[in-house]
Amino acid sequence: MIDSRLEFNVIPNATPATADVREAMLVDPGFGRVFTDHMVTIRYAIDKGWHDATVGARAPIPMDPATSVLHYAQEIFEGMKAYRLNDGTTALFRPDANARRFRESAKRMAMPELPEDVFLESVRQLVSIDQAWIPGGDLGSLYLRPFMFASEVFLGVRPAHEYLYVVIASSVGAYFKGGSKAVSIWVSQDYSRAASGGTGAAKCGGNYAASLVAQAQANEQGCDQVAFLDAAERRWIEELGGMNLFFVFSDGTMATPPLTGTILPGITRDSVLTMAHDLGLSVREEPYSFADWRADAASGRLTETFACGTAAVVTAVGTVKSVEGDFVIGDGKPGPTTERILQALTSIQRGTAPDPHGWVNRLI
Incomplete structure (x- = not known):
């Protein structure tokens, strides 16, 4: 009823x-x-x-x-x-x-x-x-x-x-201590956040409970957040414990993992997709493997990675750690595309920039 x-x-x-x-x-x-x-x-x-x-x-x-x-x-x-x-x-x-x-x-x-x-x-x-x-x-x-x-x-x-x-x-105030610095990520290869047919696309407490042991591992490794691979192959990047991921390449394009039922459809994620197009950036929703993430960072093809969500808004990823070793993205600091998207998004949220999509709901 x-x-x-x-x-x-x-x-x-x-x-x-x-x-x-x-x-x-x-x-x-x-x-x-x-x-x-x-x-x-x-x-x-x-x-x-x-x-x-x-x-x-x-x-x-x-x-x-x-x-x-x-x-x-x-x-x-x-x-x-x-x-x-x-x-x-x-x-x-x-x-x-x-x-x-x-x-x-x-x-x-x-x-x-x-x-x-x-x-x-x-x-x-x-x-x-x-x-x-x-x-x-x-x-x-x-x-x-x-x-x-x-x-x-x-x-x-x-x-x-x-x-x-x-x-x-x-x-x-700010979600991460230290403000806008780039955060470090631990890639979990022991635990999965969600599987096909499960509750990955629902915002339920069980998804977050399942992430906590992996987040504890990340903290032990000195990292701010944990990234999860897919449950079937342990190959494809999915999302962080509470945020979606975007990847920025040297040719000016961007990519983010597709919504296949195992990833939360983030509202900030959707906003970034729309704003990227507004800013003239080409964005692909496609699978991206951990192996490619590492190789592309080493070759310079990948220049930036950022996480996004309501709590942290848009946050640069500087260092990635795993049992296979560590790698740095770009110079380890927030990159220009990350900062451009953060500025564009927060300007709309704060009412200091035009709101072409009608996202801001004024109350008082």
Whole structure:
């Protein structure tokens, strides 16, 4: 049952953070540590559909030990940002794309589909009431985390009959410490992120849980992130633990792995594809092997590699490590194409450049 005619009951937090406390927290928020005063909740029941849409104080979620998500992992989420523009207004970047992907993830995980207009309104409501939590500066934003999980108290292997949808917000700065430096990548040859027919294209927690042991290996090797190869041949580059990859070549062309069901269809990835064409860059969506990545970096045919995603935006890759040895891409620093795309994307997000595709959704 789907009902997109929900009205939100707004109950302001009776004890919000004071202005002084909030401002102190926003000086250096880091990423994912500072949370706002409110959250959105909407419930779903198989016999009632979506109901009880509320904007209220951010608070713990009581859970029975037999809550279905704790046993069968029916859970999905999104990541998106709200920005403070130069004219003082607030905007979201492509929230309609997040709403669509949230529905697609729900389908794959046998969960009820939240109507896109309800998703969008839930995000707008939270940004509206917590806009004071958006940090200043070029890197500051409000990271929004809509998520949904099976909340039925039941032990049995079937789709749950009850779900809870929640949106929380976190004041954030740069994702990687050190700002815009190039990051280092560990290529995992022991673990796979997703396989054909699996949940690789869904934004569900299980995909990220599967990446954590490989990410721990990357950290042990002194790397910032882990890159995964395909599960079938352990040959083709797929994506990082939480970002898509692009490759820039000496002839001015670019490539990125194709979406074949094992890679998350990143919204930043899609934006980069569109912007590259706008900038006159030729981009191919095609398989790219780890062996070619190494050889092309050594020969100079590959000049840049960058990762992209909502959290990190566009981030250069400088060094790649694996059990087969290490190699450096270009001079190990962010290259001109990477910086050009980053500048073009963030200028649109911040409202300082024209928005020809209608991506910026102004709220306040």
